[in-house]
Amino acid sequence: MYNSGKIITGLIIFVGLVTLPFWYSIGKANIKPDPSLNTPVINQMKVKHCIESKQFMIDNHMELLNEWRNAVVRDNKTIYVSTTGQYFTMSLEDTCFHCHSNEKQFCNQCHSYVNIQPYCWECHVKPAEEIANGH
Amino acid sequence: MDIDKRKFLKVIGITSALWVGSRFTGGLSSVFGIGDTLDKKALADAGFEISKTLPDPKALIGKQWAVAIDLRQFKTPDDYKKCINVCDKIHNIPDIHTKQDVKWIWEEPYDNAFPEQHNNYMEGQLKDKSVILMCNQCEFPPCVRVCPTGATFKRHDGIVMMDYHRCIGCRYCMAGCPYGSRSFNFRDPRPFIKKIDPDYPTRTKGVVEKCDFCAERLDKGLMPACVEASKGAMVFGDIKDPNSDVRRILSNNFSIRRKPELGTQPNVFYII
Numbered sequence: 001m002y003n004s005g006k007i008i009t010g011l012i013i014f015v016g017l018v019t020l021p022f023w024y025s026i027g028k029a030n031i032k033p034d035p036s037l038n039t040p041v042i043n044q045m046k047v048k049h050c051i052e053s054k055q056f057m058i059d060n061h062m063e064l065l066n067e068w069r070n071a072v073v074r075d076n077k078t079i080y081v082s083t084t085g086q087y088f089t090m091s092l093e094d095t096c097f098h099c100h101s102n103e104k105q106f107c108n109q110c111h112s113y114v115n116i117q118p119y120c121w122e123c124h125v126k127p128a129e130e131i132a133n134g135h
Numbered sequence: 136m137d138i139d140k141r142k143f144l145k146v147i148g149i150t151s152a153l154w155v156g157s158r159f160t161g162g163l164s165s166v167f168g169i170g171d172t173l174d175k176k177a178l179a180d181a182g183f184e185i186s187k188t189l190p191d192p193k194a195l196i197g198k199q200w201a202v203a204i205d206l207r208q209f210k211t212p213d214d215y216k217k218c219i220n221v222c223d224k225i226h227n228i229p230d231i232h233t234k235q236d237v238k239w240i241w242e243e244p245y246d247n248a249f250p251e252q253h254n255n256y257m258e259g260q261l262k263d264k265s266v267i268l269m270c271n272q273c274e275f276p277p278c279v280r281v282c283p284t285g286a287t288f289k290r291h292d293g294i295v296m297m298d299y300h301r302c303i304g305c306r307y308c309m310a311g312c313p314y315g316s317r318s319f320n321f322r323d324p325r326p327f328i329k330k331i332d333p334d335y336p337t338r339t340k341g342v343v344e345k346c347d348f349c350a351e352r353l354d355k356g357l358m359p360a361c362v363e364a365s366k367g368a369m370v371f372g373d374i375k376d377p378n379s380d381v382r383r384i385l386s387n388n389f390s391i392r393r394k395p396e397l398g399t400q401p402n403v404f405y406i407i
Contacts, residue, residue: 071188073298076290076354078194081187090188093334122339123299125331 033113036105041098051082092124101127193356197373199274199293200348201402203384204267208368215242215265218361218369225360227337229327237318239346240269240361248393261407270295270316270346271393271401278308278317293402294348304341313394317345374402
């Protein structure tokens, strides 16, 4: 092989550069998202239960919210009947944030981890801002 | 494989005919689930029965909401302000002192509100009068016709509603509206809101907004905020219901509307 020295050195440098992110994070603990349920309202609940099961909410909250938005905005339906038969007002502000008043420790945990930026907050008022405004 | 153009076209023709046919008979649709919405499919796949959404039993029900504004009862500047301020407050409407201001309900001189009614020898009191203006919730709304995304639409109770999630900010609706009832958010409105009401969303840069007859209040069984604040100077009701308050006041008083000649059938009536 001609120029084997140069080629092999080049290859080693190339592989090293490509795998740099792996070398960089070696030995570092992978911080898993840990959505916190530590809010005053949730702490007062005897049975900690969201409007649907935990797994359903993890998997489908975005589709559920989409369905809510269309029902409220377009069909003037404001009440959600959960699979357990309970009634909830379909509202981010009145229902979701009532319990989950910790956007940074709850919503952002997973959203930052998977690097998505939902634009809910451009219009909907963050629960943190509510506190800042003295509500 | 030996395939000429003729054979190729034959195969393509037969397969597309079969596919189109199966769409109509529902053959393939049951296999692929065509027509299912994604979210419902996801719900079913996850093993959950599809839950229901219901209207609030307290919600006001009507076919076409309308309001009659009795201008005779608007005497002091405060009569106007109390209606306008309550709307600005509960809907987080920004106060921008330029042409980029956002307005849902506002006041204009009589001449500007009814330019075609103007004459040089008009009754003095009416000539100097201010008029409360807002979205006319037209029966045939031009803004809905021109919206390319379906962001503005007519609800089945007649309210011309905005779905801000869908608005792309093209402003066709603003060009279409003959009443100037729509405002564009040229910038983030939040710094211009005196005190944000956390119960109602603000809007964002790049969407159009307007009065929606307090749809969120009607759905809870409440009257529009301006009607409530006007203490009887504004009467709200279903224009299609002959026994409604709005019909009663209109049948007993002379009323005018803005630009009725355009055929949009505005639903804000003025008793002068």
